[in-house]
Amino acid sequence: MSDQAPGSRPGPRRRWGLVLLGAAGGAAFALYVAAAPFVAPALRRVCLPFVPASTVQVIAAAKQGFRAVGYELNPWLVWYSRYRAWREGVHHNTRFYISDLWKVSFSEYSNVVIFGVPQMMQSLEEKLQSELKGNARVVACRFPFPSWIAVHESGKGIDTAWLYDAKSFKTTAK
Numbered sequence: 419m420s421d422q423a424p425g426s427r428p429g430p431r432r433r434w435g436l437v438l439l440g441a442a443g444g445a446a447f448a449l450y451v452a453a454a455p456f457v458a459p460a461l462r463r464v465c466l467p468f469v470p471a472s473t474v475q476v477i478a479a480a481k482q483g484f485r486a487v488g489y490e491l492n493p494w495l496v497w498y499s500r501y502r503a504w505r506e507g508v509h510h511n512t513r514f515y516i517s518d519l520w521k522v523s524f525s526e527y528s529n530v531v532i533f534g535v536p537q538m539m540q541s542l543e544e545k546l547q548s549e550l551k552g553n554a555r556v557v558a559c560r561f562p563f564p565s566w567i568a569v570h571e572s573g574k575g576i577d578t579a580w581l582y583d584a585k586s587f588k589t590t591a592k
Contacts, residue, residue: 488514524549531557554584
């Protein structure tokens with residue numbers, strides 16, 4: 419039995435129930451919108467989970483006057499990167515794009531820094547080997563490329579970075 423007459427307004431208890439239901443639904447939707455860009459890359463054919471760079475790994479090339487371009491599929495991370503570049507005063511030397519790394523051509527770059535995960539390094543190695551010019555240099559942070567031989571390695575643990583010279587990996591191309 420209902421405690422209200424047909425056509426009348428909902429009672430205070432029912433009104434609070436509707437408010438709580440709406441608030442819970444709104445919170446769930448907001449959580450989905452915020453989390454989806456972080457979860458979606460893990461569901462792709464090549465799993466690309468979010469792996470943040472440590473403070474030691476962050477390269478300050480833009481502070482040295484180099485043009486720095488970043489590609490990231492997650493729009494939240496792109497906006498955050500733009501904010502950080504502005505905050506650090508290097509926004510005039512940086513550009514960040516919401517883009518799928520596999521659809522970007524690296525042929526115009528002579529220096530590439532990669533923050534990758536093991537699942538993608540073999541495919542990325544092949545992509546860079548076919549697109550980069552012979553004078554390019556590649557820095558892999560956190561995880562090395564599986565076939566290339568680094569010309570220099572620095573750091574320890576999760577802060578390890580490997581430097582590769584295209585002259586060496588272009589000569590070993592199949």
